[in-house]
Each structure stands twice: as C-alpha cells, then as structure tokens.
Amino acid sequence: MLGTQAAFVKFSEVQKTYDGETLVVKNLNLDIAQGEFLTMLGPSGSGKTTTLMMLAGFEMPTQGWILLEGRAIETTPPHKRNIGMVFQNYALFPHMTVEENLAFPLKVRKLGRAEIEIKIRRALDMVRLGTYAKRRPAQLSGGQQQRVALARALVFDPKLVLMDEPLGALDKQLREQMQLEIKHIHEDLGVTVIYVTHDQSEALTMSDRIAVFNDGVIQQLATPAELYERPQNAFVAQFIGENNQLTGKVIAMDGGVCTVDVPGLGNVQALPINVEGVDRPTTLSLRPERVKLNPVPGSYSNIVSAHVKELIYLGDHVRIRASVAQQDDFVVKLPNSEGVAQVGPGELIRLGWKTEDCRALDRL
C-alpha cells in the first residue's frame, strides 16, 4: 500500500513480551504515512496500547525496529522523540494552571517568553478555551480538560501525536462532539495522529485507516468502509459493526461462489473470502441491514424461513430477532422508511439475502 521509503512511522518485526513467556505484540509490521489519521482498534489486552507505548518510548520493544522519519528510535528516551501525547485521564498537571500546563513543553524547549505566549494563545484558541488560561485543571469540566490536554500535546508543533483512548472518560454526547473536533484539528494542522481506542464507532468516524488488533496481531489494516464492507476474517467482521454469524461446512467451490452447508438451514450461497477449501468448516458473516424480510420468491439467492422471537422498535429502524438454524440471535435490521413491518413474535417469516452480502470467513 505504502512504499517503505515513504513511511513516516515504521514498525518492523516488532515483538514485545513482559514476562519472557507470552508475547503481547507478535511480529508487528506497520507503515504509517505522514499526515495520516491511523487508529489502532481492538479489545483490551490486544496489544494496541503496548504498541503505542513503544512508539512513545515508555516501553522498549523486545525485538525489532521502530523508525520515525527513517531513523531508528528504539533507544531514544521519550523526551527526545518530539512526539505529542494525549492520555486517557488527560494527565494535566494539577498544580499548574492551564497556561502553565501549555507552557511546560515550550519552557523545556527554552523558547522565548513572547513566543511562548503566542503559541499558548494560538493553542487555546484552537480548542476554544481562550478565557480559561488562568484556571486550574480541577476547575474545568472533563471535556474542557480534554481539550487542554489536546492543546498541550500540539502546542510544541510535534509532527506526530499519539492519543491513548483520550475520550474514554467522557459521556456519549460529548465524546461524539470531541471526535469531530479532533478530526477537524487533524485536518487543519496536517499532523500525523495515531489513535488508540476500543470503541469501533469512534474509529470509524475519525480514521483514515484502522488497524484492528487482536491477540497481539493486526487482524486487518484498511479504511473504515473497507473494514465494514469487506472484513477479511471472522474476528474483524464480528468486532466491526453488527454481524450475524452462521457456522457450516464448505461443500462446493465454484469460481467466485461457494456453497456452505449450514446445519438446520441447508445450503447457503456465499462469497469465499477466507476459506481453506472444500470440506472445511467456515463462518458465514452477514450484516443485519442486508437481510430482506419476506422477499419475493426467487429474487434472492438465499431465502430461509425463521420464527420471530422479538420485535424492537428503535425509531429510525426496527430490529427483528429471529431464530435461524437453531440460533436465537439472528438479527434483521429494517429501515423505518416503508412503515413498520407487520410481524409479531412467534410468526413464521421468510428472510432473504444476496450471495455477495454473505462472506464465508475463517472458522472462529
């Protein structure tokens, strides 16, 4: 995707272990381009934060290289890396005012007083906190503190900013507002951002690319749309967005289509993305919004019957939980644009989907 020469940040065969037995990060290779907004997404313990900390300099890789602008930095102490960082709990210095917090990185760099003032003003204006300069962190709300932390990480003009779940402590509404704000700042400044989160919607909203981590390995590295539309394995499909999973066995492969025998359902046509071959088990992945209720017979390559278990009204859409192939958690999402479907619990319905919306992936 990116040429080696062009990589702004490069992880090369990086491994990390804390106890000498289990690898927290396994053979990581990752190139990040200048100006990119890259998100490391994964459940806790997947190795994403460790990767970030190795880049920041707070952890040493057990093996491998980390390059920043082509220079190896594994042994460079954190304060010489010139990387801005935003922490989960803001880490604003409680004994300093907002202004002093922002001045800290500038004073360390021995900038002149006038220059410091200009930069502080600019940074505070950027996060719209111009009038809060004299306050202490404890006198600010969570969102304001987060903006100060952001300003502080940017005030000394680093080329790279790391953010470790910076919005985790905010409530939903504020979080969504901050996501956009960060995204806009990124666009305005053109700074490279590496962002760690376990919240997939946050990742989808903000990122240029997302690296999905699990078990110390990058499962898939792609744009948000690519990840959602074309997950490469069952973990990614499950982790990003909502997903119906059916397990079965491949019985035939024919060009771009494979036939999977799902117990209790019969044969299902699917796209073979990540299957090992005929007679091997597979997981079928199917997005709930791609399932059609009571389709005209013959209009879809896969049509099955199901029992309605539950009907959930959600305003803009309606969710039907149905029993398919002895599983009770098959979800269908219907837009509320054509009137609420007239089905009730216990009713027998038919469900249909296209072959290209059903992806045959590795067995979980």
Place this chain on the structure above:
Amino acid sequence: MSKALRITGAWSVMALVAGALPLAQPVLASDQLTITSFGGAGQMATRKGQIEPFAKKTGIKITEDEYGGEVSKIRAMVESKSVSWDLVVADATAASQMCAEGIIERIDWNKLGLDRAKFVGADQQDCGVPENLYATVLAYDKDTLPTGPTTIADLFDLRRFPGKRGLYKRPFGNIEWALIADGVPIKDVYKVLRTPAGIERAFNKLDTIKKNVVWWETGAQAPQLLADRQVVMTSAWNGRIYDAVKNSGKHFQIMWHAQELGLNVWVMPKGGQHLDTAYKFLTFAVSPAQQAEPTRYMAYGPANKEANAHVDPAILPDLPSAPDHMAGALLVDTSFWAENGDELRQRFTAWLVK
C-alpha cells in the same frame, strides 16, 4: 433446690465474715511494717542483717520498698495523708530538712531505750536514728588505669587522666570536691562554700571537666559505668564498689582521699500507721550486735560506736571509718545542705543544661 440455696447462703456468710476480718482485728494490722531504702546491695545488707532476723524473731510481716532518696516523695505522702512507708533510710541532710519541715517524727530516745550519745552524728539529728556511715569516693578500674588517681585533684586532671568521668547528677559532694581540687583545705571547704564567691569557684572548677562527665543518678549506675568502660573513673558510694569487687570479681579500686562521709539515718514519716512497731524494729536494728550484721554484706560503717566491736576485723579496712581513710575525709555538713540545698540544686540543674 433448697439445698443449693443453703450452700449458696453459707458461702455468702463466710465471704462476709472473711471480708469483715481485717476490720474486726485492728491489732493484727499493726503487726506489719513497710521499710524503704535505696535498693541494691545496701538494702540487701539491711534485709539480711536486720529485717529478716527481726521478722524471724517477732513474726511481724515486713514489706520492702525502694526509692532514690527524694524528699519530695515523702513530702507528697505526708501532705496527701497517704503514708505507706513506716520506716525509711534517708540521708542525714534530707533527714534534717524533713525534720525542719515537720514531715517526719521526732525521735523519742527514751522509747527506743538507747543512748543517743553512742551514735555518730545523733546530736544533729532530732528526727533520725543513725544507721551507718557511707562514703562517696572516687573509684577506678585497675585493669584500665593501673596507676590510678591518688588525690581528688586527679579527677580534674584531664591531661594525666584523659577520658570520661562519672559523677552523681546532684550538686552534693561534687562542689566540695571541686573546691578541694582547687586547693581549698578540707577543713575550710564549707566555710568557703558559704560565700557566693566560693560557690562560683566550685562551679568554675566543675566547668573544666563538664564536657567529660557522664552523670549517674542511681547508686547502681556508678559501678556499671566503670564495668562498661564508659568512664575511666567515677564517684560512687563505697559500698557499691565493695559489692562489685566482692560479688562480681571486678578489679575496681577505691581512692579514699577526700572521701565524703555521709550518714544514713532511720526516719519515720508522720502519719505512719505502725509507729509502735517501727520503734520496736529500731530498738532491735540499731543495737550494737545487730547493727554490725549488715557489714557482712556491705562495707558501710555502723553508726553505733559500740557496734564496731562486733564487726569482723577482716572487713574493717574496707569501711570508711578505717583510721587510714579518715585522714583525708570530709564530713558532710548537713546543716549547710539543709539551708542551701534547694538553691544549689536549682543552680546545678541550670548549670547542667548550659
């Protein structure tokens, strides 16, 4: 049921009777004594030589207590009317003071049935029966100082005898020694001390060794300081040193020059519950034969002149009263200390902390 009640009732009656017994027999209560002394080897000698024989002879129960010679303790007892000590061994100076304050009984020599004139220092004591003569002496360890001090001036000679000295943390004795070491003849010591200049001179002399003094507060500490080699020489009561040599095999030596002879006397705090029994004990304890007994255990000279005849000749050279030792002896002037003790103690305390 009724049997159980009867038994309970019987026990209750017995308990009541038992509880009432001490009240019903006040005569029994007077047949006991509490005797207080300075503890250590001295009290042990008193116990073996006088207290135990008396208890054996009369069957009177005797309880012992110890104190450090503080007048204030006796004063507090008398003032709060809670006198639990019947007989106390006190220093003659303290006895004079307590007598003047009226907190100890005046001695009725007729009741004692003894001749007051036979007792050393008895003429100065209206409220005390002289028990023994002790000496405050300078002691050293022959193992560390093979050629020890020979006069009291050596105590102040830091050049010939470098190292720490132990001294009693009271002015008594120390200021007398300071003057003698400064050249005042022994017989003139108290004359000089009765002038403000004399006091000044004594403290100035003490100043010269102040930094090299380890102060002791109880009699047992002095030989201990020597044994621990914390000091090269120390003032001590001769009996304590004698005891350490005799019973602990130490090679301590007493330097008898300028020994300060003090008198221990028996006193009876006012308000004691067993005055008659106390008199009975005194008559027994200070009789010539009995007062010689403690010298078997402790080298303090009996105050009853007639008791000397009963003392084992072998022990005589260890007593302060031996003729050789008396040549350079200083008799402590109890009237000087009774008059000036408070003031000098206050000044001494202030001098110590500066």
Place this chain on the structure above:
Amino acid sequence: MATMAAQITGSADRVPLRLKLQRVERRRKLKAFLLVLPLLLFILTTFVLPIGRMIFNAVHEDTLLRLMPRTMSELRGWDGKDLPDEGVYAALAADLKQSWADKTAAEIGKRMNYELPGTRSKVTSSARKVSTLSTDTYKDALIEIDPLWARHEVWSLLKRGSSAYTAYYLLRSVDLQYGPDSQIVASPPENAIFRHIFLLTLGISISVTFATLVLGFPVAYLLASLPAKYSNLLMIMVVLPFWTSVLVRTTAWVVLLQQHGLVNEALMALHILSQPAELIFNRVGTIVAMTHIQLPFTLLPIYSVMKTISPTYVRAARSLGAGPFYAFWKIYFPQTLPGMAAGCLLTFILCLGYYITPALVGGPQDQMVSYFVAHYTNEELNWGMASALGAILLTATLILYYVFNKLVGTDRMKLG
C-alpha cells in the same frame, strides 16, 4: 423541571415546608450528636478538663493567701515602700504560730523559697521559734529571730501572695522574675535556662523533622513505585518500629551507640576510627534515636500521597520533552508537597513533646521542655512551674500550627 415544580409548590405554602425541613434536620442533627456524645464526654473528661486545670495551675497560687490569712489581710494596707508596721508583724507572728501548730510552715517556706531561694529553712525555723514567743513588739522580735523579716523583697513577695493569682511561674518560664519591688526583671544568668530550653526544643524538633524528611522521602518514593509484593515487605519494615515500645527501641540505641557498643566496635575493627566516637548521651544520639522513632510518622503521609499520584503525570511530562530529573522535580515533587507538609507537621509537633528518648540517650544539654515539666512534677513537686512550662509549650505549638496553617493550609494537607 422537577425542582422548579417543587419550588413552585413550596412558595405556595412556604412556612409549613420550612418547618417540616427543620424538624427533619433537627432529628438528624440530634442523632448525629448522640453518636459523637460518648467520645465528646471522653475527650472532655480526659483531655480538656485536665489540660484546662493544668493551665489554671500555671497562674493560680493561693498558698500564702490560704495559710497566712491574717498577714495577707493586714498587708492590703501596706504601701510597699518602707517595712510594714507592727500590726502586720503581729499578724505574721500569729500566722506563723498557727502554721507551726498545723505543720504547714514547710509549705509556706516551700512557696517562698521558689521566689527567694534559701528562705525555706528560715521560715520553718522562724515558725518554730515564734511558737514559743511571747512579746508585745513583734516587729523587733521577728527581725531578731531572723533578719529575713527585715528584707524588703520578702514583704514584696508576701504582698504579691495576697492575690490568688500569680504570673511568677509564667515569668520564670521565660527567664523573668519579680524584683525586690515586685517589678519584672530578668532572672539571674545562673538560673536563666528556659528561653534556651525552648529554643533547644525547637531546634531539635526541626533537625529531627528535617532528618526524617530526607531519609523518609526516597523510601516513600520507592514504596510507592515498587510492585505490591516487594512494597508490602518494605512497608512492614517501615512500620515495624510502631510495634515495638519506644523504651525498647531507645534502649537498643544505647546498646548500639555506646562507647564500646556495636557501632564503635565495628568502626574500630575496620580501622575507620582509632578512638571510639561519642555517639550517645549527646545531641547525636538524641537526634538519631528520635529520627528513628519519628520516621514512619513523616514517611506514611508522604507515601499515601505518592500512591495517589498517577505515573501518567511523569509520562506526560516526559512526552512533552522533560528529562527524567526535570519531570520529577517540576511535576512529581510538587504534587507530594501536601504529604510532606502533613508528615513534617506531625513529626514536628510530636517532637516538641519528647521526653523519654532525650532522657535516655541525650546528655544533660539535650533535655527538652518536657523533661523539665517532668522534673518539676516528679522531683521538685513544683506543679506551678510544670504547668507554666506545659502551658507555654502548648501555646507555642498552637501558634506554630496556626502559622503553618496560614502558610500551607491544612485543607491542602493529606494525612493519608
């Protein structure tokens, strides 16, 4: 919306609502008060009352008023210039006679002896002699018995005794006393020790506090940053002294530090010293032993504050470009100040009251105020002096606490 609605209903019938609230509040307050009541009574009877009584003792002194009532009432008319007239002497003779009969002459002598040393025996002997005196000219007779009664300062002292309150003990505690004409003068230099003692107490307390801080801070830092399995062990070692009696610990220092103790023997065996060093019965021993005892008191508040300082602060500072030491000094250290303030204040105030440790391992020149409180209580039985010294120490402590509070602010302190 809900609160607004409530307010509107409230304003409609405000009075009953407020009354209702008050009733509920009163019940709640009463319940809370009942919960603290036992402790309050305990503190009142075991703390406030005795200390109040002690402070009262420092100024209350009615010995002369009580034991010499005739003299005191006669003296009210004395102008304080020349010696009093015959009437006063007659009253004195009557009081002395009475005191000899009541055996209280010594108490009078003791009281007068405080202010005029050397008068004790003169008073008691006067009382004895007066008891057999029969004359009409008491003035001459008394002066004949003892020239003491012709001394002007004696009469000034007796005149002051006609009040049940005296500033003598407090004055004496700051090296002042009454002169011959009841004017306030400096105590003679050979008795003026208390200012020195108070300064010494302050100095030793500051030294010990500083020593505990310097020794305790790094350990607290280590404790706060080590993983739990090591820090628990270290913590046990830190608080171990708490579980041993002060007396035992102090005696252990004697064994270690004495002239031929372990430390000296070891240093001499290693040929670091040729002569044993003087480590005990002086200032060194006092400060070493006190520092050892006080160390946990300083360390624990610092530790508990350090525990709450998230390591991300230092990380943030590092990421912002600060070197390890700069980040520690500018970011970590200032955040430990509340703990340091609390620990140091605790140790300092506890040090001010030290008694047993300096008495056991200090020399005569290392005794602090409490030693003299004990000295006057136990040895001299001069409770007035003991109370005055105690009251001044207590006041000084409160003032220091107040000043400290103004400077640092106790609300910013954290005891953990």
